Amino acid sequence: MQALQAVAQLGLPHCCIGAGAVRNLVWDALHGYAQPSVLSDVDVAYFDAHNLQPRREVELRQRLETALPGVPWEVCNQARVHLWFEDAFGYAVPPLLSLDDAIASWPEFATSVGIWLQPDGEIGIVAPHGLDDLFNMVVRRNPARISLDGYAQRLASKDYAARWPRVTLIA
Secondary structure (H helix, E strand, O other), X not given: OHHHHHHHOOOOOOEEEEOHHXXXXXXXXXXXXXXXXXXXXXXXXXXXXXOOOHHHXXXXXXXXXXXXXXXXXXXXXXXXXXHHHHHHHOOOOOOOOOHHHHHOOOOEHHHOOEEEEOOOOOXXXXXXXXXXHHHOOEEEEOOOOOOHHHHHHHHHHHOHHHHOOOOEEEO
């Protein structure tokens, strides 16, 4: 909740915490873990097609670090992913059209989920592929963005089953 409050303080109209931060929280709870898994990062995704400067992401991350120190914040404007994706992953992708469009392209359906704090204090959820894989602890490739080879590498590096033994991996 503190992370959601910190992100809400940024005042961005299309912004959420997503991916592994949400998945880990849910899967830790479903496994009955008293201590949450250590996060390599807390992904903050937003969409601003009017400001594609990388510096803006740095500024937002710094604001989050000030608001909630000690959290490994990762901030990414989804409107600029197409500008760096090929250098990072070896193939080009078209520009994304919205935050929902971006989340729909994330590597697994279980991580294609974003949450945010609404003005009334309720938690908003965007899950373009639904929540079944998340709550059933299924890791399934999202063919919208990740190749079979990339997915195989991800499965090997993430080692989901070691962390959450009740997870079902679909290769």
